Amino acid sequence: MRDLTAGESPILRHVDVPGGARPDPGRGIERVEACDGNWRLPDGVTRARDALAVVPEDVPPPDDPAPALRELAERGVAAVVLTGPAAAPGPERERVVAAARSVGPPLLEPVSPGGAAEVRARVLHRLAGALREAVGRRDRLLRLTARLDRHEEDPGRLLRHLEDECDAEVRLIVPGSTTGWAVLDGHRRLLARIHAGHTHAAALSAEGRHVLLHAVGSAPPHPVLAAARSGPWPRGLRDLPALTAGQLGLLRHPMERRAVEGRLWRSEMALRVSILQYLMVGGVTAAVRAAEPLVPGVLTADAGQVAVVECASPEDRPAVVRACEEAVRRRALVVLCPAVDRHVVVVLPHRPEDGAGQGPGGGLAGGFGSGADATEAAELLAPVVRAPGMAAGIGRPGPWYRTARCYDSAIRALATARRTPERIAVEVGGSPLVAFLPAPARRWAETLLSPLDGLPREQRDQLVHTARLALSYGAAPTARLVGVDRTTAGKRLALVMRRAGLSRGRLVDRAVLDLAFQLGDRPLPGGSAGPDGGASGLVALLAGSDGARQEAERFLEPLDTDTRALLAQWVAHDGAVGRAAVALGMHRNSLSQRLERAGALVGRALTQPGSGCHDLLWALVLTGRLPSRIVHDPVLDGPRPE
Template sequence: MAELGGGEHELLRELTRQMSRDGAPDLGLVVGWLGRRIGAEVGLLAEGGTVVAGTPGFPARIPDWLARVFPRLAGGYVAAAAERADGRWVRCQALGPRVPHPVLVVTSSSELPGEARSLVSAAGGVLAALHGSRAAAALSRNHQGWARQLRFAVLSALLEGHPFLARRMMAGAVPPLLDAAAVRVYLLRCGPTDRDRISEVFQDELGFHGPDLLVRCPVYNHHLICVLAEDADDTVSHRGTLRRLVRENPRYSLGVSGPHPLAAAADAYAQASNALAVARNAPNRIADYRGQAALVSLLPEREALAWARSFLRPLSGAPRLTVKVARFATDVPQAGVARLLGISRNTVRAHVRRVEEALGADLNDVSTRAALALALAVVGPGSNGGGEPVAPTLEALLRTQPAVVWAEAFLSPLHEDGHRDLDSTLRAWIDANADAQRAAARLGISRNTVRARVRAAERLLHRDLLNTGSGVHDLVHALRITRDTPVLTVA
């Protein structure tokens, strides 16, 4: 297999070259280049299974299993498929946003390594951009879409705690952000169409934003996720630009996280999301995250790890994608998980059902999601078992002194003068599974009053409570801790 480093950079140059010339794009150049680069036979299939372009050894007749699955790939029902057929490994990827999709097919004598698969995916993005249009303007739009996909892939790797994987995606064209010692997330709320305009205005020739990364959120249509290098000079950073945009646009708001290592970008995003909930009601519509240390960092480490591994043990044999879906499903709605991972809603629901059956729990329950999110945060990516004490219950774990101090400090703004109704309202709201109508019936007040009090609590607690995510998880744990139970000491 040829050396793979720098492949994405070459693809970007080829896309730019073909985009700038007159005439039809040459798909065969990209297909042939990919085949040589990864040492495989490659073909691009159009509607009906016609081979539009292929390497010399690409089979004239596609395998029977591919003939059966091709209509589902072309029709948009599945995004990818893989099989071993006739002694060869075959991978298929549906390309582009429109049905019928062209399908990229790669056959090899052995299974492709991860870096080669990443190159196939990147080549698929280029082929998707080149296939759909012959006009330079349309190709330019497709190039922008490919750049967005690449930025999103890098962001996804960072949010999953894998900056090294993000670097490998970029091969030789590593953007400066991936060398940053620390980053902050700036979460900008703006118009859905404004997101592309803002990110394209500040985009460089490689599809990034100098030392920063601006990506439209796949879950919330009004959010632009901006990962900014902490040590970047103000002359190249977009810190000032984002704040200026909010000052100049009365419908914009901005939440800013604290600094985090690159591998903790997900924690930075959670902070920015909570800050944005406060910013929406701030006079200048900008809020920096103000909060205590995360609960997970205050729990006794060995006991917390023992509880988390015991809690998650039923998932030990689950596919990696199932665990990934579970992790995201604690923070975003299932429809958002589907967009985030590029899979169907039905697939997400199937994985969620598998998690629920394994844990014997309902992920529609906010307390269950909070417990699962805490367990996953304690274990962290790539953690291994061994050497823990007997697992305590979650109740015992949350009754330790540091957790109680954290919870009391977290809820203390609710006990100040003028906010006496908020504590009881939040408890009723959580007991009603965050359902404002049910909470209102229990309290004898209107649904709108419940939501108004939750909004008021967001400002006081500096947490986003009305969206699924870490803010409501913190509230669940704090309310659970402060119920009338004695404090426990964990040796």
């Protein structure tokens, strides 16, 4: 009715009948019927409810219109539209108004003059337009529901859509929660009945608002969809909250299923992180036991290799995990990196044939890029990194207890991959410094680390694994990698360094301890003492290695003279950008940018704490850019003074 009598261009208006019935503006009109000369509906009209009865304009009203109006009211017509003499001022109109006052029904008249046929055509045209609008609203709602279901999006958009369509305030009230809505504060008992399933829908008026309530879902306890308007609900809008509640109910089960799937996926990812953390600290047995039901056969190989895939943003990681699993045919452990929120770690098995590629002590000395597995891994992951902002680094293989070293190798390869058009690289590089130091270097490392031997084995292993990771990646990333807080990781590193006679705050001391740990992985020589029967000093070991010096020159080859001098100043200031920038007379941001460019050239992350800075330090010492006296050797010089 409101579509006909209200709005910017009404086509009907109310006839003032003092004391008589007035049309319900919220009542729907579905039919328009023309009355005969006696103001009665044709015999073929069997359903008059929600219909308008239009009286003819070419005959005067009956002498006593009351019986005809009473019959129309009894048949349930919504209103009678007057045309012709009955609509014109005069005694005939007064007679009709008087009859309507006593028997009803409500009376309407056209805003613009017109006959019965013309008025009927106007009404039908307006009703058709309202029907098209209602169908359009339903269609938009259903299309939005389908899109939300297809893309697994938040159904909150459905509520916002309902607000816009109905010019209403909409809330979804979850059982057990407070409404936070003053208009419903006095109706908590009604809400409780709907939550419990005793009532499925209700309408109420409170504080000048017209509120519709609908239960959501088929099983209690039901959430309640509440929609409130400042005015009455037109019939064309009244059905929309009910339809929205139904669509929310349909979305509810997929949402619940997806929520369960999401919890399972997050639990599985947490388990995978735990497996990676076991591997990073050398807990191979526990890692194999946890991984076998999840990724059978992956950790049963004697060795493995690590790839690190960098995503364009942290939000992309779940999709990248799925893409990596498909790429490696689910024959690898794919993990959300706990240390860097843009990284995905892929742990693959490595099975060298006939022991090929194995180094001393069973380790794998050959570069990852030189084996068939490296090529296969690069080919498998290449499609994953084709998207913008992606890159992948594949590290050299190694035994599982050296997974941390394999991870470090992959991180170095990732730095190279960022500069290549293919956005993927395998870590080949030169041999590490330890490969060029003479055999007595292993004895020196054993002597430096001997103060740790007095600790219980379990505590020593825990401290050493955490310290090695912290030296490679810094305390904060290490804490996430091993599952402890940052303070604990830092304290473990500081304790190890104090026992070794070194200071955590000195870059060169951290490099010395890192080198000692790497040398400790080498087999112990039979007899290699210094001139006094003790271990040789580190400075002498470095000075006596021509191969290490040549490798250092190769490492620094991409850098010009000015950059090498700048890096030497930065290292001399313990890697502190602020103090080094003051000494160099430049802004700290400029120094940071130059460090990033230099790190990209040598394939090391120099702006982050870790082994990349240590490699640079040794290269500068070996080539004479830094004096050897900056190296504190507790084996010869004793512990560093506090």
